[in-house]
Amino acid sequence: MEVKLSRAAKKITSSSIQELSHLSQRCNAINLAEGFPDFPASPHIKNAAVSAINSDFNQYRHVQGLCDHVAKMAKEMHGLDIDPLTDVAICCGQSEAFAAAIFATIDPGDEVILFDPSYETYEACVTMVGGVPISSTAFYVVLCHFCFWDPIMALHIHVPLDPPQWTLDPSKLLRSFTDRTKAIVLNSPQNPTGKVFTKKELEIIAGECCRQNCLALTDEVYEHITYDNLKHISLASFPGMQERTVITSSLSKSFSVTGWRVGWAIAPAFLADAIRNIHVKVTDSAPAPFQEAALTALRSPPEYFESLRRDYQSKRDYMIKLLAEVGFKIDFIPQGSFFIFAELPDNCPLLDVDFVKKLILEAGVVAVPGQGFFNTNLPSTEGSNLSCFYQKRYIRFAFCKSDATLTMAAERLCKLLDAEGHLVLH
Amino acid sequence: MSKVSTENETTIQKTHQPLQVAKRLEHLQKDRGGASNLNDGTINLGRGIPNFDGPEFIKEAAIQAIRDGNNQYAPGKGVSDLNIAIAERFKKDTGLVVDPYKEVTVTSGCLEAIAATALGLINPGDEVILFSPSYDGYVGNFALAGAKIISITLHPPHFVVPIEELKSTVSRNTRAILINTPHNPTGKMFTLEELNSIAALCIENDVLVFADEVYDKLAYDMEHISMASLPGMYERTVTMNSLAKTFSLTGWKIGWAIAPPHLTWGLRQAHSYLVFSSPTPLQCATAVALRAPDSYYVEQRRDYMAKKEILVEGLKAAGFKVIPPNGGFCVLADHTPFGLENDVSFCEYLHKEIGVLAIPCSVFSLKNPEEGKNLVRFVFCKDDETLREAVQRMKKLKK
Numbered sequence: 001m002e003v004k005l006s007r008a009a010k011k012i013t014s015s016s017i018q019e020l021s022h023l024s025q026r027c028n029a030i031n032l033a034e035g036f037p038d039f040p041a042s043p044h045i046k047n048a049a050v051s052a053i054n055s056d057f058n059q060y061r062h063v064q065g066l067c068d069h070v071a072k073m074a075k076e077m078h079g080l081d082i083d084p085l086t087d088v089a090i091c092c093g094q095s096e097a098f099a100a101a102i103f104a105t106i107d108p109g110d111e112v113i114l115f116d117p118s119y120e121t122y123e124a125c126v127t128m129v130g131g132v133p134i135s136s137t138a139f140y141v142v143l144c145h146f147c148f149w150d151p152i153m154a155l156h157i158h159v160p161l162d163p164p165q166w167t168l169d170p171s172k173l174l175r176s177f178t179d180r181t182k183a184i185v186l187n188s189p190q191n192p193t194g195k196v197f198t199k200k201e202l203e204i205i206a207g208e209c210c211r212q213n214c215l216a217l218t219d220e221v222y223e224h225i226t227y228d229n230l231k232h233i234s235l236a237s238f239p240g241m242q243e244r245t246v247i248t249s250s251l252s253k254s255f256s257v258t259g260w261r262v263g264w265a266i267a268p269a270f271l272a273d274a275i276r277n278i279h280v281k282v283t284d285s286a287p288a289p290f291q292e293a294a295l296t297a298l299r300s301p302p303e304y305f306e307s308l309r310r311d312y313q314s315k316r317d318y319m320i321k322l323l324a325e326v327g328f329k330i331d332f333i334p335q336g337s338f339f340i341f342a343e344l345p346d347n348c349p350l351l352d353v354d355f356v357k358k359l360i361l362e363a364g365v366v367a368v369p370g371q372g373f374f375n376t377n378l379p380s381t382e383g384s385n386l387s388c389f390y391q392k393r394y395i396r397f398a399f400c401k402s403d404a405t406l407t408m409a410a411e412r413l414c415k416l417l418d419a420e421g422h423l424v425l426h
Numbered sequence: 427m428s429k430v431s432t433e434n435e436t437t438i439q440k441t442h443q444p445l446q447v448a449k450r451l452e453h454l455q456k457d458r459g460g461a462s463n464l465n466d467g468t469i470n471l472g473r474g475i476p477n478f479d480g481p482e483f484i485k486e487a488a489i490q491a492i493r494d495g496n497n498q499y500a501p502g503k504g505v506s507d508l509n510i511a512i513a514e515r516f517k518k519d520t521g522l523v524v525d526p527y528k529e530v531t532v533t534s535g536c537l538e539a540i541a542a543t544a545l546g547l548i549n550p551g552d553e554v555i556l557f558s559p560s561y562d563g564y565v566g567n568f569a570l571a572g573a574k575i576i577s578i579t580l581h582p583p584h585f586v587v588p589i590e591e592l593k594s595t596v597s598r599n600t601r602a603i604l605i606n607t608p609h610n611p612t613g614k615m616f617t618l619e620e621l622n623s624i625a626a627l628c629i630e631n632d633v634l635v636f637a638d639e640v641y642d643k644l645a646y647d648m649e650h651i652s653m654a655s656l657p658g659m660y661e662r663t664v665t666m667n668s669l670a671k672t673f674s675l676t677g678w679k680i681g682w683a684i685a686p687p688h689l690t691w692g693l694r695q696a697h698s699y700l701v702f703s704s705p706t707p708l709q710c711a712t713a714v715a716l717r718a719p720d721s722y723y724v725e726q727r728r729d730y731m732a733k734k735e736i737l738v739e740g741l742k743a744a745g746f747k748v749i750p751p752n753g754g755f756c757v758l759a760d761h762t763p764f765g766l767e768n769d770v771s772f773c774e775y776l777h778k779e780i781g782v783l784a785i786p787c788s789v790f791s792l793k794n795p796e797e798g799k800n801l802v803r804f805v806f807c808k809d810d811e812t813l814r815e816a817v818q819r820m821k822k823l824k825k
Binding site: 093290 | 448473475476480485489492493496498499500534535537538541545563566567570674675676677678679696700701702705708
């Protein structure tokens with residue numbers, strides 16, 4: 001019966017994040033792996049959902065007011081003029097908005113540029129429309145073979161961001177474009193690094209998109225979680241970009257309701273229309289009572305967002321201090337999102353996966369090995385190639401957890417320190 | 427005023443301009459635009475959305491789940507308690523014992539189960555057989571998966587499965603057959619004989635069955651039979667269902683797919699990249715819903731039978747030739763006694779002059795819209811008063 005699976009389904013492996021989650025559950029480990037809060041959502045938002053359920057907002061519906069608020073927010077944050085009647089598609093989370101955007105725009109044979117490291121789902125979405133991952137270093141050698149074997153594919157092209165600061169090297173970006181490039185995917189603030197792309201970097205990306213006449217698909221779910229007074233800037237706000245950008249975002253991270261599944265896509269009318277069309281085919285409607293509650297959420301006063309940022313910043317600072325003190329290399333302080341991408345100390349001989357397994361078993365703390373965020377389809381013998389070695393030396397810690405959780409994690413880690421105060425795992 | 431269109435949208439020409447939508451959209455029909463809530467006094471018997479709400483005990487369970495903090499990502503395959511409740515319910519209904527974690531997947535509505543099944547189990551070019559008329563949500567998803575759709579027409583008044591035609595259509599190239607029972611829009615329920623014939627063909631030709639059983643609790647004249655319960659069929663069937671119709675909560679988007687592990691694996695991959703997971707607190711409440719006592723289902727069936735009676739008798743009295751449904755909450759009626767050109771023009775007339783919304787059956791035709799032109803579809807998932815008012819208005823129809 002194996003043959004009955006679609007080609008696309010066979011290629012995709014299950015989430016490494018979820019697998020480690022199972023091990024950590026068995027060991028009762030403190031979960032600094034999964035990217036969702038363990039503290040409650042704000043009462044005003046929960047009350048809005050309760051009220052919606054009680055007011056019988058439980059049937060299939062499209063809440064136009066939600067589009068209005070999304071458009072208003074885009075105007076306030078980025079100066080974008082969005083027509084709420086035509087340019088916004090409400091979806092079941094940013095996940096569905098992104099998947100629908102991919103289905104709406106990517107054909108077999110199209111190339112999609114992704115940055116490296118990046119959230120593993122983008123690549124998987126492109127794979128679902130018939131893709132095969134190709135890392136940019138192997139690109140020129142391998143491309144010809146793949147095209148002749150099986151011409152009906154969409155290809156991911158990965159542009160590596162340069163460690164330790166995850167800077168964008170414009171020449172690497174430029175090299176990745178071909179006349180088959182259909183779109184570039186940009187996640188900022190970024191998972192897993194916490195990078196917020198700078199104005200200069202965005203200008204470069206925007207300039208290239210316009211020059212190459214390609215689309216941009218952005219994931220801006222961490223848009224309200226930025227630090228040190230840094231503001232998130234949407235790629236769509238650059239000259240020539242609004243007409244070619246699909247912005248995707250959601251309630252999940254901004255309002256700590258990752259389980260509600262309300263998100264949206266903002267795009268020029270013909271694209272939003274296509275995305276809405278696909279959404280209607282796949283799910284028909286986002287959950288009705290939570291669309292209603294989203295109206296309240298998006299009307300939250302500025303104080304709500306300020307306190308969100310403040311709270312997350314203090315958690316970030318706490319975790320940075322802790323991890324640095326126990327020996328991790330933190331060359332890059334996250335500017336946004338709620339992740340720290342920490343490098344293993346030079347004297348630690350382990351690779352990321354083994355380190356995390358020991359961390360679970362010995363310290364009772366779980367985090368995510370960084371290699372899953374990098375795209376290497378190099379053969380395993382090349383895995384020890386020094387230039388890619390760094391890809392197995394990062395650990396992603398999530399700090400979207402209560403202060404009590406973070407304190408307990410600190411206590412557990414501190415039990416395993418050597419004389420110099422550094423973490424030692426056996 | 428709803429616009430009803432059976433025309434395909436004009437395709438967007440793909441040029442070297444990259445700023446075009448994907449080619450696969452050329453095969454998707456635009457949403458027919460049937461508005462759900464009209465403010466102009468029109469009685470909407472068009473889309474299958476109840477105008478009454480779900481039971482209090484389920485809503486309370488959702489509220490409790492929100493207050494208890496169940497607001498973060500559920501596992502992709504579902505909240506554990508719901509997987510268990512679905513398996514328990516399935517055992518009660520079919521006698522089949524399934525593993526809640528390996529064989530049950532919670533989806534964002536039955537429609538997403540269909541999308542995940544199509545994308546996870548169908549390769550571009552695979553043949554999929556659909557019966558026509560059919561719920562208009564299937565074609566789009568199979569088109570997304572690049573399937574070659576072959577439709578087999580069910581003819582009024584009894585919509586019997588043409589087994590000889592099916593035999594000559596099924597071949598080694600057939601990947602799957604989709605069966606919707608109780609059936610939308612006809613109200614047909616597949617008989618044991620029909621299911622056995624289809625099963626024999628599937629086993630002989632190694633074909634999968636995708637079974638959409640969302641109306642299974644609204645069975646009036648006969649027992650609902652799940653294809654998966656027939657000998658040799660569980661291993662090749664994906665059985666899909668949802669909260670929506672059984673519990674009148676169409677906006678919650680909680681559904682599920684039950685399938686053997688090797689098929690479950692495929693649909694789960696697609697599901698995880700389509701929506702990642704389904705709304706958590708609503709899943710918790712669905713587990714409570716599925717453990718409702720038998721009396722809930724008995725009462726609900728009784729209520730829907732009463733509604734069916736009001737509408738069917740009312741349509742007959744107004745002059746329609748009615749095809750009474752065996753299950754579901756839709757009824758097809760022949761409008762030709764009223765002398766309008768076709769189903770679309772009849773629905774326009776019905777809306778403008780009588781103030782009642784129905785859906786022209788040609789919308790549900792996969793092969794040829796002409797096949798549906800004599801029939802229109804009414805739903806009766808509305809409170810009794812609304813149905814009586816609609817029937818009253820339709821007395822004004824002139825033959």
